[in-house]
Amino acid sequence: MIEENIVPPIQVSVLHPAFQEVEESWEQSGEAVWKYSLHFSHTCGMTEGKGIMITWKVPILDILYRWHPVCGTDRFLKADWDSPLRTMNAVSAPVVCMINGEDENRFTAALSETQKIVYMGAGVHEEDGTLLFDVTINAAELEKEETYDIILYISREKIKLWQILDRVRQWWELENMVFPMTVPDFARYPMYSTWYSFHQDISDTRLEEEAARAKKLGFSTIIVDDGWQTNDHNRGYAFCGDWEPQPEKFPSMQEHVERIHQMGMKYMIWFSVPFLGIHAKRWKDFSDKIIWFDESRQAGVLDIRFPQIREYLLQFYKRAVAEWKVDGLKLDFIDEFYFRSDTAAEKEGITCRSVQEALELLLTEVTAELKKYNPDIMIEFRQRYIGPGIRPYGNIFRVSDCPESGSTNRLGIVDLRMLSGSTAIHSDMMMWNPDEIPEDIAIQLQNSIFATPQISVCLESLSDRQRQTLVFWMKFCEEHMELLQKAQIMPQEAGYLYPVVRTKTEREELAAVYAPDKVITLDPAVGKHTIIWANKSEYAFIRMEYSCSVHICIRDCLGEVTEDKKLIMTECQRLPVCPGGLLEISS
Incomplete structure (x- = not known):
């Protein structure tokens, strides 16, 4: 159905083998924004193959670049036979923008479906000089749906890239009832991370000494990364899953956190959420409740569709906040929660078939439980898992790992800022060679100036000029926080x-x-x-x-x-x- 007086901007083809019937409607908002709603009904019960396919074409006129949330350095147009973009609750977000050489939008397409796995193609159709768009949702994602609704948001507004992305963000918040997690002010102040400076070689004594130095330089929070739970220094995940402080390193985690608090600093701690290593105590108990086994990491990805797995994970995060009194969690690798080719869709004891639905259940339980003990809890997620469906459960989005790459940090920060609204954006941890000149340290810091800086260098080894450079730019970030972090980028x-x-x-x-x-x-x-x-x-x-x-x-x-x-x-x-x-x- 097309509402009276509305001229659709594109001709859309819809195939729906997973459903017997489809109803369509167009809604226009202003001169250049349309919403195309599809309602599918009478499921066919398919479990394999493509369930829904939506395709359309757009003439390539004044279009030079293609942007999507995890495009990184690759903004170039692709052929229509190139691999499609894949989005889901914990990976990217379903939006593609076609822009001209002046950063103006020429065609943007976004989807209301932010949880299920969606494949979005947007490439050059060689035969006629058009962009061929296609959206595919596989039947396995729709198997349990008696009916299904999805909306395609289309904009041809001639506005800047940052403007159209902010409008898409607002549309998601309204359409999907997204209520972003509140960001406490201290989540925006410079933070010290242990990862690049110490990796897994950490202990309570070493961290307290470093935290004392960090506090003097102006840091507000210490983020304790991998290593607190193991004596293994091979940087693998074979020992993950028990989440007990290594007693030789941290004889009393609660007392250690309290000593950091007495310095006037906040404390965040790392958890690798999905991994259960082969050397974990509970490997034998849960080895039959994994999505798949990662040989390279010597760890399985836990199947969170089982309620006992979600309860198992929740207990560790609850203890960290309720007993150890940590101020935040760095929840890592949640983008590993998805089906592989050999994952069994049905297992006895699961409460939902979809891994993405189970992830939402887990994150809902985690945030609700932790807020009981600390209403201002900080939760950090890393770039790729940064979509609108994740914003209610995390108030810090960090750029993906890019050691010593200021340009990559800048790129990630800007892309995150344009789509993340009020969520605090953090740089990846910045590090540098001990002999680096102050000018190049400053330029690396400047590449992260529009985000909360995370630093990971051994502070004791800084030269006087390196220290002066770091202190000046951290102070600059604090003094200009409203302009740098809260004003429109x-x-x-x-x-x-x-x-x-x-x-x-x-x-x-x-x-x-x-x-x-x-x-x-x-x-x-x-x-x-x-x-x-x-x-x-x-x-x-x-x-x-x-x-x-x-x-x-x-x-x-x-x-x-x-x-x-x-x-x-x-x-x-x-x-x-x-x-x-x-x-x-x-x-």
Whole structure:
């Protein structure tokens, strides 16, 4: 059915072998937004093959790049025979944006289905110069559904990428009744992580000594990663699953956490949620309740469709918060919860057939239980498991592991910020060689400036200049938190991986410049401008709409002032800058 006076923007083909009947309707919102609703009924009881297929075409006109939540550095158009994107509750999110060379949306498609496994194709159809879109949901995902509803959201609004993604985010929140987990203020302050600096070689004494150093430098929280539960230092998962503090390392976890709290720091602890290693005490008890066995990790992925498995996991998180008094959990690897080819769909004792549904049950139980003991509990998830269905259960989304790669951190942060609303976004842990120069340390920190910085270096080994650089930029992050983390992020040149990223309030604007020879246009209506110089060029090109008298202050990577003066700004002016430093211009 097509509502009167609505002209569909595309011709859609729908195949539905999993259901006998389908009803369709179009709804238009404004001039360039449509919602295409499908209601399937009378299930056919299929268990194999494709259950629903939705396809359409769009002419390739003024389209240069393709964006999706985990595209990373690959923003290029693909052929229609390329592998489709796969989304589910714990992997990515069902949205694809086609943009032009000026970061403007030309066609965005999003789905209301954020829990089930969905395959989304969006590639060039060679025969006629169109983009062929296809959405597939396999019959196994729909087997237990007597009826099924899905909505396709389409936008041809000529707005920036960050604007259309924020509208998709808002639509998900309204359509799917997504209530994001509240973010406590302390989740946005700089955090120290033990992973890159210590890996598994940790103990209560070592961490308390490092926490004391971290507190003096301005860190608010210590995140204790892998190693607290094992003496094994092989970085595998064969010993995961019992989640007992290793007694030689942590004779009393509760007392250890209390000593950290007495320093004035918060405490978060890591759990590898899905893995049960072959050396765990409970391996024999639960080895028949796994989704699959990962030979490389020497661990099984627990089958959370069993209620006793969910209860088993919940007890550990409850103990950490209720007894040890930790302030947050780093829940890792939940994107491993999905069927493999040899996973049995039916098992005696499971309470739901879908692993994604079981994951939602687990996360609902975990957050509800932990909030009883700490209403401000912090829960961190890592990039890939960052979709709208995860936001009610985690208030920190962190960039995926990218040691010493500032550019990857920047890319991940911007992509997360555009789609995550109020959820706190964190950088991956930053590390560097002990002999690294301060300028390059500063540039790495600047690449993560629009997120909460996580740092993982041995603080005792920092040189004086390295320490001064770190302290200056962490303090800068705190002092400009509203502008850096809460104001709307406005990245530029998505196809070139965001060489300039901006934020702005009524009184102040900030631009981080990651590539040389960029002309930065300033808004004369804003009284203060801060330009973060995250590249090695020694000159910035600044453009004002008209000549005016300004005050400029140039700082180097350590925060020290190298020049402070008044000058008359011309329409476009070349100003000296310091690599890894910043330029402040005020009227």
